[in-house]
Amino acid sequence: MSRRIEVEVAGARATFALLEDWAPKTTAVLWDALPLQDKVLRHGKLSGDAAFLVAEDPKFKQLPDRNELGVTSIYKGYMVANLHPEGGSVELLISYGLAEYRWPDGRRYVTPVAELEGDGTALFAALQRTWSEGATKMTVRRAG
């Protein structure tokens, strides 16, 4: 049974299952660092239909120094992590549509950390609104 986390954006809540089989070290560190409370959530500039936050915590120094199961595509309803153990931070992105992790110099790999469970309609709408309406706040907490 996977650990579950709850994501809340502008009042919209959804549950995600941590991808512990795919990224055991990363998900363990993320779980230990929760909750991430009221982090600034912005729409991405390069990666398509995705919004992101950056969280800093000394616990993130324990993140692996390379991606676990690196991917570039960010499927709708997935959360991925760009790992920065050297700085004790992590960038988390959630896709609400068509997305691929990119920087100005091209594609970059990230680690998939969580998958949506159930209905994500309200969350997807809240994520998309950051494109037109600007930044908002996001909280990630342990579910249940």
Added chain:
Amino acid sequence: MTAMGKKIELSLDGVTAVATLHESEAPKTAQKVWDALPIEETLRHVRWSGSAGYILAHSLRDPEFPLENRTSFYVPGTLNLRPEHGEVAISYGPAQARDPRGNAWATHFATLEGDAKAFLQAVARVQHEGRKQLVIRRKGG
């Protein structure tokens, strides 16, 4: 109005900037833009292209319209048209014509004049503050 030296004025969030149309390098596009003015559209932040804001102007949309002064990377302070979408992108930092499939091309048809820092900061703020209304009109027209 003379054939050369046409200028346009851009207003966003209370800030104004002036740009010169590149009539020599992109004559057809410069004329098309000039004829379409004034343009008043919603500026949003790009989702694929980096540090730029963009509008979609129906009057500039023409999938058959040729590219001129072709560019892929947007230099900060430049105005770039993708005619297939009627998309005008204004870059304030590293940016490139991109879409889900990869890199694309655009026509660099105008460049902001002088100190446009305040205007470009207003474009950049769209990412954090959300969409804003952009007005482009003929300068002195």
